Amino acid sequence: MKPIPTKVHGLLDYTTGALFMASPWLFDFADNDKARQVALGTGVAVLGLSAFTDYEAGVVKKVPMTTHLTVDTLSGLLVAASPWLLGFAKRIVWPHLAFGILEVGAGLLTQPKPTSQKLI
Template sequence: MKPIPTSVHGMLDYPVGLLLLAAPNLFGFADQGGAAVLVPRLIGVIVIVQSLMTRYEAGVIKVLPMKIHLMNDYLAGALLLFSPWLFGFADSPVNVWVPHVAAGLVVLIKKMPGKL
């Protein structure tokens, strides 16, 4: 499987960032508080800021190399995937931890075939 073009990657980054910001409300765990809410919201902000600063078609400031952007995407995916265990909310109801794991898996699986 070939990596997605940077133009498509850029078009996906902004909605993904917004989705992560809204995830606690969308999946009904905003009242949980703590890391369960902070992790997706923080990563959402980072995704949007990183996208604005990346040297690709969707970037505005264009100072961040795409290679660094992709490495940050891997790190964000891994953090999302393992955050329920790292931050102690894996015993919470499934609507709290499953979105983190699912989002992390999607990011990592989608990125695996690509080259850094």
């Protein structure tokens, strides 16, 4: 059995999505276009996917949880590799690597089915 319940995953989604969007200013890399765009785009995507996922934290509940977890895992790999793929590794690495690893971990360690449909 996977250790992260979907209810906890939902709370993590909204928190990390917002934090990743704020990270260019929190970690002082807002002046780097590519690094900032990855952070903002990923944060918006995490929040959007979360709103449409069929779990306790979802609003519209159209995306199956298994699809959500697959997207988390794949996007996490891309975000973690983005400093090298997009050529900004000499300027900033750690926020992208940390958020990417967090996304991969959440994707792999979260239960694939919600236990209830209520967040609280």
